[in-house]
Amino acid sequence: MTTLKAGLGDAQAVVIGGGLAGLLTARVLAQHVARVVVVEQDRLPEGPVPRRGVPQSTHVHGLGVRGLRTLERLLPGFTGELTGAGAPMLDLAGDLAMRNPHGWAAVFPSGLGFVCASRPLVEWTVRRMVRTAPNIVFHEGTRVTGLTGNTSAVTGVRLHTTEGPDHDRPTLTADLVVDATGRGSPVDTWLEQLGCVPPPKEVIDPHIGYASRIYRVPEGHRAAWQACYIQGGPPGPHRGGVLAPLEGGRWIVTLIGSGADRPSTREPDFLPYARGLADPLIADSIAHAEPLTGITGSHATSNRRRLIRPGARLPGNLLLTGDALCCFNPVYGQGMTAAALGAALLGECLTGRPELSGISPRYHSRLTTLTNSFWDMAAAADNVLPDTEGTPPSWSQRVASRYMDRVQAACTRDPRVHLTFLEVLHSLRPPSSLLAPGIALSALAGRGAGQGRPAPATSGTP
Ligand SMILES: Cc1cc2nc3c(=O)[nH]c(=O)nc-3n(C[C@H](O)[C@H](O)[C@H](O)COP(=O)(O)OP(=O)(O)OC[C@H]3O[C@@H](n4cnc5c(N)ncnc54)[C@H](O)[C@@H]3O)c2cc1C
Known part of the structure; x- marks a missing residue:
C-alpha cells in the first residue's frame, strides 16, 4: 500500500468511530475508494437503542433543517425512513412552541419541516442505509489505540480487541485514516506518539448541564403545540427545557442549566427543576405522564475545536471530522448538521481527484470555513454567560x-x-x-x- 500516492480507486480508508460523522464519512468515501473499514469500539445494536460509546444519545437531539436536507442528499429516502419508523414531522414555527426570555414566539406555518427522532433512531437509520454499500465493512468491538506511520503520512491504525476478525491482529493498514471518535478524541496523544505537534485547541465552556428522561405521551393529550422549547435567561431564570415528541408515542424531556444550577439526575429533583423554568408548560405536561426511563445527565457540553491552520505539520492523509474536529454547546443543535456537512464536503474534495495527495489541507481548510459561522454563533452567545470559561467576550x-x-x-x-x-x-x-x-x-x-x-x-x- 503506497500512502498518498495511492490511486483513489485502489485505496483503503479506515474510519475510526461508527457514530454519525463516521458513518456518513464512510458512505461518502465508499463512492471514491476501493474499500472502507469502519472501526468501532462498541458492538453495534440491531435496533434504535442507546449504546455506551454515544452517551449523549439519551438526550434530546434536534436535527437541524439543513442537516436533515444534507442527510437526505447523502442517503436518499432518509427522511421517509425516519417518519416511517414513527418520528413525527413538525412545522418549525407552527408546531414548536418557543419561549425565549422575552415571551412566546409568534406561531405560524413556516413550511420548514423538522423531524423529531431519537438520536438512536437517527444513528440506526443511517447505519442501516450505509451498511448497504458493498465496499464498507465494520469491525465492531474493536478499539483503535494509536496510529502507525510518521509525521508526514499515516500507514494505518493500531487495534485492541478481544474477539472478532481483528483478534490477534495488532494493526490495520490504510491509505487514508479519518478520526471520527467524537468529543473525547484521543488524537492529540496519537499524534504525539508519531512525533507530531497536535493542533492547538480553542475551548469555550459555559458549564452547562443536561438532565433527560423519556415519558409515554399521556392518553388523551391534546395541545396547540407538539414540541416546546423554553429558553432560560434574564430577566427570568437561567434554566431551560425542551419537550419533544419521539417515535413510539413518547416524549423526551431535557432540562438545561449552568454552573451551580445544573439539573441533577436525582428522581425527586426532576419535576421541581422543571417547575423552576420561566413557564410551567413542560412541568404541567409531565406531572402525570408515565416515565419510561431513568434520568440521565451530561456535562459534555463545551464548545471545543482543533485549529488546523494552513501549513499545519500533520500527516497528509489523516482527516478529522465531526465532534473530533469541532464540537459545540449542544443547546444550539448544530453537531449532527456539522457532521453531515463535513461528509458532503469530503465528497466534494475527492470528486474528480485521481489520488489522495493534498487532501488534508484542502478538506480541513474548507471544513473550518464551513463551521466558522456555527462556532461564531455559539461563541458569541456563550461567551457572555455568567458561568463561561474561555476567551473573555470581545x-x-x-x-x-x-x-x-x-x-x-x-x-x-x-x-x-x-x-x-x-x-x-x-x-x-x-x-x-x-x-x-x-x-x-x-x-x-x-x-x-x-x-x-x-x-x-x-x-x-x-
Ligand atoms: C448532551 C448532548 C446533546 C446533544 N444534542 C444535539 C442536538 O440536539 N442536535 C445536534 O445536532 N447535535 C447534538 N449533539 C451533538 C451530536 O451528538 C454530535 O455532534 C453528533 O452525534 C456527531 O458526533 P460524532 O459522530 O462526531 O461523535 P459520536 O457520536 O460521539 O461518535 C463517536 C464514535 O466513536 C467511537 N469511538 C470512540 N473512540 C474510539 C476508538 N478509540 N476506537 C474505535 N471507536 C471509537 C464511539 O464508540 C462512537 O461510536 C449533542 C451532544 C451532546 C453531548
Whole structure:
C-alpha cells in the first residue's frame, strides 16, 4: 500500500468511530475508494437503542433543517425512513412552541419541516442505509489505540480487541485514516506518539448541564403545540427545557442549566427543576405522564475545536471530522448538521481527484470555513454567560449579544423576524441575514416583549 500516492480507486480508508460523522464519512468515501473499514469500539445494536460509546444519545437531539436536507442528499429516502419508523414531522414555527426570555414566539406555518427522532433512531437509520454499500465493512468491538506511520503520512491504525476478525491482529493498514471518535478524541496523544505537534485547541465552556428522561405521551393529550422549547435567561431564570415528541408515542424531556444550577439526575429533583423554568408548560405536561426511563445527565457540553491552520505539520492523509474536529454547546443543535456537512464536503474534495495527495489541507481548510459561522454563533452567545470559561467576550461579541437580545424580543412580536431567526438557527441562511434592513428595523424599533402572547393551550391531560 503506497500512502498518498495511492490511486483513489485502489485505496483503503479506515474510519475510526461508527457514530454519525463516521458513518456518513464512510458512505461518502465508499463512492471514491476501493474499500472502507469502519472501526468501532462498541458492538453495534440491531435496533434504535442507546449504546455506551454515544452517551449523549439519551438526550434530546434536534436535527437541524439543513442537516436533515444534507442527510437526505447523502442517503436518499432518509427522511421517509425516519417518519416511517414513527418520528413525527413538525412545522418549525407552527408546531414548536418557543419561549425565549422575552415571551412566546409568534406561531405560524413556516413550511420548514423538522423531524423529531431519537438520536438512536437517527444513528440506526443511517447505519442501516450505509451498511448497504458493498465496499464498507465494520469491525465492531474493536478499539483503535494509536496510529502507525510518521509525521508526514499515516500507514494505518493500531487495534485492541478481544474477539472478532481483528483478534490477534495488532494493526490495520490504510491509505487514508479519518478520526471520527467524537468529543473525547484521543488524537492529540496519537499524534504525539508519531512525533507530531497536535493542533492547538480553542475551548469555550459555559458549564452547562443536561438532565433527560423519556415519558409515554399521556392518553388523551391534546395541545396547540407538539414540541416546546423554553429558553432560560434574564430577566427570568437561567434554566431551560425542551419537550419533544419521539417515535413510539413518547416524549423526551431535557432540562438545561449552568454552573451551580445544573439539573441533577436525582428522581425527586426532576419535576421541581422543571417547575423552576420561566413557564410551567413542560412541568404541567409531565406531572402525570408515565416515565419510561431513568434520568440521565451530561456535562459534555463545551464548545471545543482543533485549529488546523494552513501549513499545519500533520500527516497528509489523516482527516478529522465531526465532534473530533469541532464540537459545540449542544443547546444550539448544530453537531449532527456539522457532521453531515463535513461528509458532503469530503465528497466534494475527492470528486474528480485521481489520488489522495493534498487532501488534508484542502478538506480541513474548507471544513473550518464551513463551521466558522456555527462556532461564531455559539461563541458569541456563550461567551457572555455568567458561568463561561474561555476567551473573555470581545467588544463585538458583546454588541452581537445585545443585538440578538433585541432580535429575540422581536421574535415574540414579528413572525418575519422569528422566521429569519429560525432559518439562521437551522443554518439555512447566514447569520448576517439578521442584519437585513427589515429585520434590523423591527429588532431595533420595539423594546421588550411582545403583547404578552399567552402560552399555547394544552387540554386533555389528566
Ligand atoms: C448532551 C448532548 C446533546 C446533544 N444534542 C444535539 C442536538 O440536539 N442536535 C445536534 O445536532 N447535535 C447534538 N449533539 C451533538 C451530536 O451528538 C454530535 O455532534 C453528533 O452525534 C456527531 O458526533 P460524532 O459522530 O462526531 O461523535 P459520536 O457520536 O460521539 O461518535 C463517536 C464514535 O466513536 C467511537 N469511538 C470512540 N473512540 C474510539 C476508538 N478509540 N476506537 C474505535 N471507536 C471509537 C464511539 O464508540 C462512537 O461510536 C449533542 C451532544 C451532546 C453531548
